[in-house]
Structure formats: C-alpha cells, structure tokens
Amino acid sequence: MAVGARSGHGEPEDRPSSGGIPAESAGRAEGDGVPPGDGFPGGDSPGDDSPGGGSTAQKKPRSFWKELPLLIGIALILALLIKTFLVQAFSIPSDSMQNTLQRGDRVLVDKLTPWFGSEPERGEVVVFHDPGGWLEDTATPEPNAVQKFLSFIGLMPSAEEKDLIKRVIAVGGDTVECKKNGPVIVNGKALDDKSFIFGGNSACDDEPFGPIHVPEGRIWVMGDHRQNSLDSRYHQELPGQGTVSTDEVVGRAIVVAWPVNRWATLPVPSTFDQPGLNKAAAAAPAALGVAGALPLVFWRRRRLTSGRTAG
Structure with missing residues (x-):
C-alpha cells in the first residue's frame, strides 16, 4: 500500500496521481526508500513490534557471567604485554640497598626505554640478570603453581629468576676507583654519596678498588648499603672484572610501589650531575669545535699564501 498517493475510493492502484507520477513511485519518494508492505511479510517494516507483524524480537545482551571469561582473557593479555614491554614488579630480597630500599619492598621497573636503545646512566637504580657467578651460592625458593602464573603475567615478582638490584656508579668509558678512607672517584670527580648510602657506612673501606676502566657496553654497580x-x-x-653488560640489564627501578607507606620515586642523586663527571660529553664540544675550525684555518692560510705569491 502506497503512502499519501491515493486520492479516491475504488480507483485502480496503478492510476497515475495528479502530478503524473505513479502512485507507487510517489510513495517511495515520500518515504524512507522502502514503502510499507514492499518485501516484508504482513506489510510491516523492520523492527515493527505490532502484533502479527512477523518481526524478530530485539537481541538480548549477553549475561555478565558469559562475558566474564572474555574480560579475564583480555585483562591477562594486557597484563602480559605490560610486563613484557612496559613495567614489571620486583621484590627486594636483601638489605644491600638500604636505606633506599628495604627488604620486602616491591619496586616497579621501567622496561620500555631499553627497547629504544636507552643505556643505563650513572646514579640510576637498575635490575639486572646475574652476569654469572654472582648468585651461585644463593638458594632460590621453589614457587607454587599460583605464584608461577602470577609472576608470568607480571602481577607478582618472579621467584625463579636470579636478578640483582644495584646503583649504577660508572658507565662505559669511565674510570672509577675508591681507596680506603676515601670517596668513590669517577673520572677524577669525587662522589658525595652521603645522601643515599646507608647511615654509618664508608664509601668502600670494606673493599677498596681501582682504578678500573669500564669497557663500553658495561656498567660498574654498587649497593647503597656498602x-x-x-x-x-x-x-x-x-x-668482565666486576662490570655488568648492559645486555643483562632488565630496566631501571623507578618507584617503590609497595608497601603503601613506603611509596617513593627513585631519582638520580644530584652528585651524579656535577660538571665534568662525563668525560665523553665534556670532550665532545671541544672536538666538534676543532673539527669545525680546521677548514676555516686552511682556507685562511691558502688565501694568505695566494696573496703573497701575487705580490
């Protein structure tokens, strides 16, 4: 049945309207593109809920319990991706980093920046795999199935991996040393470590060392509880003579996340920002300046020589 097209009673359905347009075409023009009764049983349009209309009922949403497994699966995948590429939780098993870190603290380690080629820097607290022989006498507890699963997705620190956490003191290209009763010296600059080492500790009286040249791609690390x-x-x-390959570094510890009353960030102490500590960076501007000046010097000498010859 066309909409708004028939004007009288008993007229044929195919009679043209006053405008010369067939009634059925006029109905299509005034409607939404499909006239009632065109292709739908009972003359009803889709979604018509009238009795006998023959339309299908509205689809019911899934129940919460049916969607719960899907939600859990998505959450686990996200947790695994975060643990693999972004951050991972680690537990502090010893007192070697007091008072910065206490036994039982949970720290979050940034694993993203190493993916972009970032190298550990002096003063950072880093987690690294055992380079070999550092933890050979340390017993590793056997976790249960639940602990293994939670550590796999990053919701719990791994109990199986042999990882260590220390502070980076020197990086590749540095020379580091510490004599008895003296401070730690990096590239000829003494470190003021009183702000972060354990109270009452000396810089290295229990084990003086150096001078040691740290190879490129490696770091020299020390605990805050010296x-x-x-x-x-x-x-x-x-x-490696005590140095650690940067390939073994998992990432930088950025925050103490647990317990709540211990929440704190782990910034780089200001002593590592002192001028002249970075030999390579200090030498670079001078080297670039010399390289840029050489062409100017040669050009000037050539010009003077040409002037003298012409005279």
Missing part, C-alpha cells in the same frame, strides 16, 4: 653488598667490587676475578 658494607652489606656483594657488588662489582667483589667479582673482579670473573669475566
């Missing part, structure tokens, strides 16, 4: 940390000083007989 007299209770088996750090780079105690592994100089191993390959």
Whole structure:
C-alpha cells in the first residue's frame, strides 16, 4: 500500500496521481526508500513490534557471567604485554640497598626505554640478570603453581629468576676507583654519596678498588648499603672484572610501589650531575669545535699564501 498517493475510493492502484507520477513511485519518494508492505511479510517494516507483524524480537545482551571469561582473557593479555614491554614488579630480597630500599619492598621497573636503545646512566637504580657467578651460592625458593602464573603475567615478582638490584656508579668509558678512607672517584670527580648510602657506612673501606676502566657496553654497580653488598667490587676475578653488560640489564627501578607507606620515586642523586663527571660529553664540544675550525684555518692560510705569491 502506497503512502499519501491515493486520492479516491475504488480507483485502480496503478492510476497515475495528479502530478503524473505513479502512485507507487510517489510513495517511495515520500518515504524512507522502502514503502510499507514492499518485501516484508504482513506489510510491516523492520523492527515493527505490532502484533502479527512477523518481526524478530530485539537481541538480548549477553549475561555478565558469559562475558566474564572474555574480560579475564583480555585483562591477562594486557597484563602480559605490560610486563613484557612496559613495567614489571620486583621484590627486594636483601638489605644491600638500604636505606633506599628495604627488604620486602616491591619496586616497579621501567622496561620500555631499553627497547629504544636507552643505556643505563650513572646514579640510576637498575635490575639486572646475574652476569654469572654472582648468585651461585644463593638458594632460590621453589614457587607454587599460583605464584608461577602470577609472576608470568607480571602481577607478582618472579621467584625463579636470579636478578640483582644495584646503583649504577660508572658507565662505559669511565674510570672509577675508591681507596680506603676515601670517596668513590669517577673520572677524577669525587662522589658525595652521603645522601643515599646507608647511615654509618664508608664509601668502600670494606673493599677498596681501582682504578678500573669500564669497557663500553658495561656498567660498574654498587649497593647503597656498602658494607652489606656483594657488588662489582667483589667479582673482579670473573669475566668482565666486576662490570655488568648492559645486555643483562632488565630496566631501571623507578618507584617503590609497595608497601603503601613506603611509596617513593627513585631519582638520580644530584652528585651524579656535577660538571665534568662525563668525560665523553665534556670532550665532545671541544672536538666538534676543532673539527669545525680546521677548514676555516686552511682556507685562511691558502688565501694568505695566494696573496703573497701575487705580490
């Protein structure tokens, strides 16, 4: 039946309207593109809920319990991706980083920046895999199935991996040393470590060292509790002479996340920002200046020589 097209009673359905347009065409023009009764049983349009209309009922939403497994699956995938590429939780098992970190603290480690080629910097607290021989005498607890699963997706620190956490003191290209009763010296600059080492500790009286040249791609690390940390000083007989390859670094510890009353960020102490500490950076501007000046000097000498010859 056309809409708004028929003007009288008993007239044929195919009679043209006053405007010369067939009634059926006029109905299509005035409607939404499909006239009532065209292709739908019972003359009803889609979605018509009138009795006998023959339309299908509105689809019911899934129940919460049916969607719950899907939501859990998505959450687990996101947690795994975050643990793999962004951040991971680690537990502090010893007192070697007091008072910066306490035994039982949970720290979040930034794993994203190493993916973009970022190297550890002096003063950062980093987590790294055992370079080999550092934890060979340390017993590793056997976790249960639940702990293994939670650590796999990053919701719990791993109990199986042999990881360590220390502060970076020197990086590749640096020279580091520490004599008895003296401070730690990096590239000829003494570090003021009183703000972060354990109260009452000396810089290295229990194990003086150096001078040691740190190879490129490696770091020299020390614990903040100097007299209770088996750090780079105690592994100089191993390959690398106590240094750690940057390939073994998991990431930088950026925040203490647990317990709540211990929440704190882990910034780089200001002593690592002192001028002249970075030899490579200090030498770079001078080298660039010399390289830029050489062409000017040669050009000037050539011009003077040409002037003298012409005279």
